Amino acid sequence: xxxxxxxxxxxxxxxAAGVALWRRIADDLxxxxxxxxxxxxxxxxxxxxxxxxxxxxxxxxxxxxxALAERGFVRAERGSGTYVEADRxxxxxxxxxRFSEIVGGAGHAVGGRLVASSIENANGDIARRLKLKxxxxxxxxxxxxxxxxxxIVASTSWLPxxxxxxxxxxxxxxxxxxxxxxxxxxxxxxxxxxTRVTAAxxxxxxxxxxxxxxxxPLLVVESVDADTDCVPILTTRSRFASDRVALVLxx
Amino acid sequence: xxxxxxxxxxxxxxxAAGVALWRRIADDLxxxxxxxxxxxxxxxxxxxxxxxxxxxxxxxxxxxxxALAERGFVRAERGSGTYVEADRxxxxxxxxxRFSEIVGGAGHAVGGRLVASSIENANGDIARRLKLKxxxxxxxxxxxxxxxxxxIVASTSWLPxxxxxxxxxxxxxxxxxxxxxxxxxxxxxxxxxxTRVTAAxxxxxxxxxxxxxxxxPLLVVESVDADTDCVPILTTRSRFASDRVALVLxx
DNA sequence: TTTTATTTGTCCGTATGTATC
DNA sequence: GGATACATACGGACAAATAAA
Numbered sequence: 001x002x003x004x005x006x007x008x009x010x011x012x013x014x015x016a017a018g019v020a021l022w023r024r025i026a027d028d029l030x031x032x033x034x035x036x037x038x039x040x041x042x043x044x045x046x047x048x049x050x051x052x053x054x055x056x057x058x059x060x061x062x063x064x065x066x067a068l069a070e071r072g073f074v075r076a077e078r079g080s081g082t083y084v085e086a087d088r089x090x091x092x093x094x095x096x097x098r099f100s101e102i103v104g105g106a107g108h109a110v111g112g113r114l115v116a117s118s119i120e121n122a123n124g125d126i127a128r129r130l131k132l133k134x135x136x137x138x139x140x141x142x143x144x145x146x147x148x149x150x151x152i153v154a155s156t157s158w159l160p161x162x163x164x165x166x167x168x169x170x171x172x173x174x175x176x177x178x179x180x181x182x183x184x185x186x187x188x189x190x191x192x193x194x195t196r197v198t199a200a201x202x203x204x205x206x207x208x209x210x211x212x213x214x215x216x217p218l219l220v221v222e223s224v225d226a227d228t229d230c231v232p233i234l235t236t237r238s239r240f241a242s243d244r245v246a247l248v249l250x251x
Numbered sequence: 252x253x254x255x256x257x258x259x260x261x262x263x264x265x266x267a268a269g270v271a272l273w274r275r276i277a278d279d280l281x282x283x284x285x286x287x288x289x290x291x292x293x294x295x296x297x298x299x300x301x302x303x304x305x306x307x308x309x310x311x312x313x314x315x316x317x318a319l320a321e322r323g324f325v326r327a328e329r330g331s332g333t334y335v336e337a338d339r340x341x342x343x344x345x346x347x348x349r350f351s352e353i354v355g356g357a358g359h360a361v362g363g364r365l366v367a368s369s370i371e372n373a374n375g376d377i378a379r380r381l382k383l384k385x386x387x388x389x390x391x392x393x394x395x396x397x398x399x400x401x402x403i404v405a406s407t408s409w410l411p412x413x414x415x416x417x418x419x420x421x422x423x424x425x426x427x428x429x430x431x432x433x434x435x436x437x438x439x440x441x442x443x444x445x446t447r448v449t450a451a452x453x454x455x456x457x458x459x460x461x462x463x464x465x466x467x468p469l470l471v472v473e474s475v476d477a478d479t480d481c482v483p484i485l486t487t488r489s490r491f492a493s494d495r496v497a498l499v500l501x502x
Numbered sequence: 503t504t505t506t507a508t509t510t511g512t513c514c515g516t517a518t519g520t521a522t523c
Numbered sequence: 524g525g526a527t528a529c530a531t532a533c534g535g536a537c538a539a540a541t542a543a544a
Contacts, residue, residue, distance in 0.1 A: 021531075030374065059532070060531085062510085063531085077541080078509075078541075079508080079509055081509065120274075125281070195499070196500075198323065198470065198497045199469060200468050201452060201466065217452050219450045249447070
């Protein structure tokens, strides 16, 4: 009885301060993460322990943690603990957008591999983006690219087969770099023509190649790149692991 | 036995043509949707029926439909059917980004409402974005905005309380328009300072206000807007229903 | 391999302050 | 003022997943 009254009083004074208790706790935990008290990849103390530390009920802590999880700061795993998520890599979208420059420039080891490739007929969508006739021959390349060994993005690219014969083979001989591959075909530079962003949840294939749990959010970027004469040479559908990347738009 | 051999043969000849059977079917269905043979909101024929029409096994059709679902063209509902999704509204991100101009300009009826508002102390993140001291008083506004009555985006905005006292009340008296509300405070124009895009899956609160199923993908846009003197006046965290919107970046 | 302890997830309930009609 | 709904906070119990013994 006395304890409950005390708790009610405390709730009252906090509410009088204008901010709910769980929100204050969420802010406090967020600050601890930002300041490095809780480092990325490590476990947060157990809910019961945090509750004891703040002198509140476990449910109040749960509400705070849920708020942080929703914003991507932590990830709760049943039976194991609540983990601090790594900072998302900032991925600027510019006219010249190169994965290796962005990720390498941020101090990460850049990796990648060609998963598959094939030659096929462009469907309406691909043909329109590349300004080809529907049914024109295009080369499709499936790639996964990594930062520090962690998969960041799975992408499917299409190129006109006429202009870039054996693109996949040349790509493999250009140290898995699209920029160098295109240079081997005489493309000195290329820039972003259009970019369209949506979101999706990871299905089996992308979850597997990105090493993500099913249902995790993906950023889907559909882009068209063109050469210096503004002729489209490459269209790509990239699926970024949203847990690991944030797109930064430059206006 | 003989049937399987025939099926294997057929698969083989199609593979020899360069494209997997399910991919050809997916392209065909996609074209039917694009041409309006299957209209938005209607059901696709049953998988068995499609399978019969193409003369393939139902599993091949399932693979094709899964590919379309992953790209957001259709949405399969167990026990009900596979529905054609409406075209996503193209939402350009520019220096001057206004929901009503974009959505209204695209020919949709613009709607919106203020769900909640409060005054609170800025945490580190909000304070940094608005260039305030940590703990400064800010006004938080929760809004949901709609196109043709369909919720498109749920957003949380923060404004400095010093400069915009009673912002929420003024907002309500400015026909629920942020632009007009700011104009009432003497802000003639404002432009986008920074934009950061991630993805998330809908939790209970956003699912409810956006009328989405739990676990559907969201585009999360964190933005800062500044007045003509480049003083930050507004930071917003918007959750777009990704099924209904695509961000278009202008480079 | 089995058991045990730890940790999160979910459900039941009670009480109180606040906002709205 | 009253009735009602809602958000907040607390307490307890158990299930489910994981990790360690």
